[in-house]
Structure formats: C-alpha cells, structure tokens
Amino acid sequence: MNTPSGNPWAILVALCLGFFMTLLDLTIVNIAIPDMTDRLGAALDHIMWVINGYTLVLAVLIITAGRLGDLFGQRRLFLVGVALFTVASALCGLSPDVYTLIAARVVQGVGAAVLMPQTMALIVRVFPPERRGAAMGAWGAVAGLATITGPSLGGLLVTALDWRFIFLINLPVGAMALLLGWRLIPVDPPSARRPVLDVPGVLLATAALTLVSFALIEGERFDWGRVYGPVTIPFLLGTGAALLALLAVQQVRRQGRDPLVPFALFADRNFGLMSLAAALVSVAMLSFFLLVSIHLQSVLGMSALEAGLTLVPQAAVSMVTAPVVGRLVDRVGGKYLLVGGCALFAVSAAWVVALLGTEGDWRTFLAPLLLMGLGVGAVFGPMNTLAMDRVRPDMAGAGSGVLNTARQLGSVVGGVVAGALLQSVLADRIAARAREAAAGLPEPAREPFVRGLARSADQGVEVGGAGAAAPAPPEGVSAATADQMAHLARSVFADAFTETAHVVGLVPVAAMAVTALSALAVRNTRRRGAARGAGRTAGGRASGGGAAARAGARAAE
Incomplete structure (x- = not known):
C-alpha cells in the first residue's frame, strides 16, 4: 500500500470539495425548475431531463469509473472527473437553450460519476485503518452540508439572479478542488503490470444499467406502458435484467483477469450486507423526503424554499453528528452505532409521518427532524467504514463503485416506489x-x-x-x-x-428497519481501543510487537 507523506486531513478537504459538488447538483436544480421553464421557454418534460439526464448517467457509470480508478490511478481519475464536472458546469450556466443544457448536464453527470467513487477509494488509501472511521464520518457530513445548501442556496440564487448561477457557483469550488487535489493527493503508485480494462463487462454493465435506470426513472411518465413503437417499459426492464444476468456469467469467467466487479469483494460478509444497506438507506431517504416535501407544499401550502428550510434542522444536526460518530467508530467499531442510527431514523420518520396532517408549520416537525438528524449522522460513516474495512486497496475503487451504484439505484427505486404508491393510493x-x-x-x-x-x-x-x-x-x-x-x-x-x-410513510420506516437488521449481521470493527488494549496486554515491548497486537486485535474480530 502506498503511504502518502502529506497530511491526510488536507487531502480529505480536496476530496470533500469534489464530492460536495456532485451532491449539490442532485439537490439544487429542483428549486430552479420554474425559472428554467420560464426563461428558456421549454416544456416541463424537457426540463425534467435536465435532472434525469444527470441522475441516469451517474447511476450507470459509477461502477465502471470505480474500477478505472483501480486500474489507472485514483488520483488521475479524481482530477479528470473534477475538471470535466467544472467545465460542464460552465457549459450548463452558458447554455442558450434547453437541448444544450441537457447535453451539458449529461457531461456533468459523467464528471460526477468519474470523481465520486475515487473519493472513498482515496480515503481508504491515505488514511490508516485506525483513523478511517473519523475520515468517513467527515466525508458523510458533506452529504448533510449539501442537503442544507442545495435548496436554500438554490432559492437564493434563483431569486436574486437566475437559474444559470446554480451551475456557475460550481466553478470556484471545482477550481479549488482541482488545485488542492493536484498539490496534495499523492501520485498513484506504479502498477507492477499493465492493467487490462474489462471492455465486454463495461459494455454489458452500461447497457444493462441504462435500460433499467431509464425504465425506472421514466416508467411513471409512460404509465409503465409503451415508450415508442414496440418498445415498452416492461420490455426495457426485462432486457436490462437479461443483460445483468449475462454480465454475471461474463464476470464469473473474467475473474482473475481484471474483472469489472471482483467477486472477492463479496467474499467479505460486511461488504455484501453494507451494499444492501446502501441501497435501502437511499430508498428510505428518497421516499421520505419526497413524501414530506410534497406534503409541506401541496397540503400545508409552503413554498419550495420554505419546505427546504423546514428540513434544514435535520441536515444541520446530521452534519454536526457525523464527524463525532466517525471518531467513535475508530474507538468502538461501527456495528452498533449503525444499528442505533437506523433505529433513530426509523422512529423519527414514523414520528414525522404521524404528524403529517392538514395543519401545521415548521415547528410541528422540529423535534422529530432533530432526532432524525442524529440518526442520519450515525448511518453513513459507520456504514461506509464497515463496508470498506476489509477491502484490499487494489480493489477500493471497485468497492466504492459498487457501493455508490447501489446507493444511486436505491435512490431511483425509492422515488419510483414512493411515487407509484403515492399516486395509486391517493387516487383511491x-x-x-x-x-x-x-x-x-x-x-x-x-x-x-x-x-x-x-x-x-x-x-x-x-x-x-x-x-x-x-x-x-x-x-x-x-x-x-x-x-x-x-x-x-x-x-x-x-x-x-x-x-x-x-x-406511503411506511416505506422509509420499513427500509430502515431492514437496514438495522442487516447491520446486526456484520462483523464489528474495533480499531484504536482494541489495538491499545492488545498492546497493553502484550506489555508494549516494541513497535513490532505493537503492530502484531493490532493485527491480532483485527483478526480476533
């Protein structure tokens, strides 16, 4: 493993800046839809593809980009992704029409997909295991910051200026991430052999995920029926599923020759369970916030900005909680912290749903949303640390790609399930x-x-x-x-x-309850406290003995 000589916390700042941009652009665009529709003179269907084009490309390409980082260098891929994302943001802000904007958003999604999995993989590379939980906690806090910043910053920019500035705001952030990444992230270690990209696997995965993601994203708009000519949503889903099955067969034969998805990842129980957890948490998050945001606006009459600000306390608490929980992961392990975080999320979500009525304001939901912030802050850091704990550094990119793909697909499925259930039950x-x-x-x-x-x-x-x-x-x-x-x-x-x-509120509650159960089945991680205890038992005779004690403590888990 390459051990960097620089300060890993300074490197983390560069990684978090890049990660922040990709998450910000998942949340900031929604509030600008009316302004974009008006100023561009575009139909709502076209404007929705400004959102869906980014989401689709992100979901499809992350798994490939994660493996590319393993093969060709995570630093290199991170810098390329940041540069591409920043240039595409400028093109979005300067777009003269909606078609140019959609194309620029697709390019922006490619940049996001390239850089996102490298952030987690580089954390695994530059942080020693005993400090990785704190780093993952800080990395997870960025999600809370993006959640806060997206609706509020977007509303401010659209109100004071216009929609173009929700993209142009990325330029200084991207420039800073690029500069810090170039100067601070250690050079990728030289490969002992020439890597070989699994081109058939990439093509199969891209085609399969494109078909499945498109069908899920657009299914409701086409009433789960005909899209064009003989092409239907069920046909797209079935073809995508068949291609995924073909990909699995191809990957079995490819193992040992730089496969797109190394099956050794899933030999670790923690990684498999936390991949499931990543998808379920995204289902819960997306379905919960979709439901509550619509209720606040459609029933309680709040504006989009007011609804966003109502949810700020949850994001603020999670942003503060996540780094603290991350440090606790290094001391006591992530298993029971994750179980507790999932339980808090489920309880607080049920509390909010119970309070949803025909009357109320932001104060109605303040207490359960503060509790939810504690739960969310105790989910992402422990979950990612448990998932990546035993992943080999040369597979960190692939592992990050699989986790992020599960998370993105979970978001898509959460939106589909919540939206379909919402429409059908509401009609009845x-x-x-x-x-x-x-x-x-x-x-x-x-x-x-x-x-x-x-x-x-x-x-x-x-x-x-x-x-x-x-x-x-x-x-x-x-x-x-x-x-x-x-x-x-x-x-x-x-x-x-x-x-x-x-x-519909039962969906996020059930998803988080299943996540808590899956967390109970993982092996705990005991880092700093276990290593120190083992060192004291052995008498701490020499640095070599301390290393052996740490290895023994980890093996004992």
Missing part, C-alpha cells in the same frame, strides 16, 4: 372522499365534482396540490355552489393526501 382516497363530500352538493354538481377530482388526482401532486384539485363548476350552478365545490375540493384533497402519506 380522493375517489372515496369525493363521493362522500359530493352528498352535500346540489344534484347537478355532484357527478362533475367527483369526475373532476378523479381527473385531478394525478395532477394534484405535481402542479399545486390542493389548490389545483378544485374541478371547474358545471354551467348553470350558482356562485355559492361554485365556492362550496372549491372549498370541498381543497378539503377532500388535503384529507386524502394526509391518509395517503400515512400509508
């Missing part, structure tokens, strides 16, 4: 509530009221919630009846969405 609840409420209307208005609300069930979540739910009154009804219909429609939608939220 609105139909039932509408029929009950229609009994209080004059006879000519009853059927139009029920039909109108049924049609608005799909649109209500997307374009204004309760305010958009009111159906147009039929001709000939009085102004008083029209007002009564509007009032009843808002009440029906709010009540139906609240009932729906209490059902």
Whole structure:
C-alpha cells in the first residue's frame, strides 16, 4: 500500500470539495425548475431531463469509473472527473437553450460519476485503518452540508439572479478542488503490470444499467406502458435484467483477469450486507423526503424554499453528528452505532409521518427532524467504514463503485416506489372522499365534482396540490355552489393526501428497519481501543510487537 507523506486531513478537504459538488447538483436544480421553464421557454418534460439526464448517467457509470480508478490511478481519475464536472458546469450556466443544457448536464453527470467513487477509494488509501472511521464520518457530513445548501442556496440564487448561477457557483469550488487535489493527493503508485480494462463487462454493465435506470426513472411518465413503437417499459426492464444476468456469467469467467466487479469483494460478509444497506438507506431517504416535501407544499401550502428550510434542522444536526460518530467508530467499531442510527431514523420518520396532517408549520416537525438528524449522522460513516474495512486497496475503487451504484439505484427505486404508491393510493382516497363530500352538493354538481377530482388526482401532486384539485363548476350552478365545490375540493384533497402519506410513510420506516437488521449481521470493527488494549496486554515491548497486537486485535474480530 502506498503511504502518502502529506497530511491526510488536507487531502480529505480536496476530496470533500469534489464530492460536495456532485451532491449539490442532485439537490439544487429542483428549486430552479420554474425559472428554467420560464426563461428558456421549454416544456416541463424537457426540463425534467435536465435532472434525469444527470441522475441516469451517474447511476450507470459509477461502477465502471470505480474500477478505472483501480486500474489507472485514483488520483488521475479524481482530477479528470473534477475538471470535466467544472467545465460542464460552465457549459450548463452558458447554455442558450434547453437541448444544450441537457447535453451539458449529461457531461456533468459523467464528471460526477468519474470523481465520486475515487473519493472513498482515496480515503481508504491515505488514511490508516485506525483513523478511517473519523475520515468517513467527515466525508458523510458533506452529504448533510449539501442537503442544507442545495435548496436554500438554490432559492437564493434563483431569486436574486437566475437559474444559470446554480451551475456557475460550481466553478470556484471545482477550481479549488482541482488545485488542492493536484498539490496534495499523492501520485498513484506504479502498477507492477499493465492493467487490462474489462471492455465486454463495461459494455454489458452500461447497457444493462441504462435500460433499467431509464425504465425506472421514466416508467411513471409512460404509465409503465409503451415508450415508442414496440418498445415498452416492461420490455426495457426485462432486457436490462437479461443483460445483468449475462454480465454475471461474463464476470464469473473474467475473474482473475481484471474483472469489472471482483467477486472477492463479496467474499467479505460486511461488504455484501453494507451494499444492501446502501441501497435501502437511499430508498428510505428518497421516499421520505419526497413524501414530506410534497406534503409541506401541496397540503400545508409552503413554498419550495420554505419546505427546504423546514428540513434544514435535520441536515444541520446530521452534519454536526457525523464527524463525532466517525471518531467513535475508530474507538468502538461501527456495528452498533449503525444499528442505533437506523433505529433513530426509523422512529423519527414514523414520528414525522404521524404528524403529517392538514395543519401545521415548521415547528410541528422540529423535534422529530432533530432526532432524525442524529440518526442520519450515525448511518453513513459507520456504514461506509464497515463496508470498506476489509477491502484490499487494489480493489477500493471497485468497492466504492459498487457501493455508490447501489446507493444511486436505491435512490431511483425509492422515488419510483414512493411515487407509484403515492399516486395509486391517493387516487383511491380522493375517489372515496369525493363521493362522500359530493352528498352535500346540489344534484347537478355532484357527478362533475367527483369526475373532476378523479381527473385531478394525478395532477394534484405535481402542479399545486390542493389548490389545483378544485374541478371547474358545471354551467348553470350558482356562485355559492361554485365556492362550496372549491372549498370541498381543497378539503377532500388535503384529507386524502394526509391518509395517503400515512400509508406511503411506511416505506422509509420499513427500509430502515431492514437496514438495522442487516447491520446486526456484520462483523464489528474495533480499531484504536482494541489495538491499545492488545498492546497493553502484550506489555508494549516494541513497535513490532505493537503492530502484531493490532493485527491480532483485527483478526480476533
């Protein structure tokens, strides 16, 4: 293993700056959708691909980029990724039309996919095992900072300037990450042999993940049916699954010759379980925040910025908690800290969901969101440390790529599951509530009221919630009846969405409960405390004896 002579904490700053940019651009764009639609004169479908193009490329390419880092150098790949991401950010900010913007976002996604897995792999390389938990905790805190910064900074930039600055803000951050990375990250160690890229594996993985990710991201828009001609969403999912099976067969035959996915990774129980945990945590995070954000805006009438600020306490606490928990991982191991973090997340998520109603403001959710911040802060650092604990340095990039791919696919699946369940349950609840409420209307208005609300069930979540739910009154009804219909429609939608939220809210709670159970099955990591205890037992006779004691402590786990 190459041991760098520089300060690993200074190197971590460079890594976190790059990582921060990639996460910021997952959260900052949503709030600028109305401004981009207006200023570019683009359809909503096109603007959504400004978001989905980045997400799709990120999910597809991370696994390949992680292995490329192992084969050709993580420092080299990190610097290339940062440079590409920064240039693409400038192109996004200068785009004259929506098509150029989508293309630039795809390039930005390529840069993010290239740099993201290198950050975790370089942490494994530059930090000794007894300090790796603290480093992973600080790295995980960046996610909390990006969560805070995205909606609030995006709202500020869009309000004061325009949407272009949500991309141009990346330029100074990228320049700093590039400069620090160039100067501080140690040169990649020379390879004893010429590496060989698994081109068939890369092609199979890229094709399979593209088909599966596209189908999951776009399935709801195409009503899980025909996309174009004979191509349907089920066909894309089935073909993607078949290609994944073919990839598995190809990888079995490739082991021993620089495979894309070294199966030795999964010989470690911790890595396999934490890969599952990474996907489940992303399902929980995405489904929870999607549900709550929509409820705050559609039912409680908050703006996007107000909804984002309501969630800031959770992110702020997690950002502060994560480094502290990381240091504890180095002392006592990550297993029970992760179990506790998952339990806190599940309990606090259930608490928030129980509080979702037709009335409330940011103070309603403050206490459970603060508790959730403690839970989230105790999840990512321990989870990543447990996953990478026994991964060999020459496979760190592949391991990071697999973990990040699981995380990205978990986010996609979480959005799909939450969105599909939300729409189906909401349609049923609105139909039932509408029929009950229609009994209080004059006879000519009853059927139009029920039909109108049924049609608005799909649109209500997307374009204004309760305010958009009111159906147009039929001709000939009085102004008083029209007002009564509007009032009843808002009440029906709010009540139906609240009932729906209490059902959909089970998804993040269940996902975190399963994650906690999977964490109970991992081997714990005892670093600093175990090594010191073993050293004292042996009498600490010599530095060589201390190293043997540390090795023995690790083997005893």
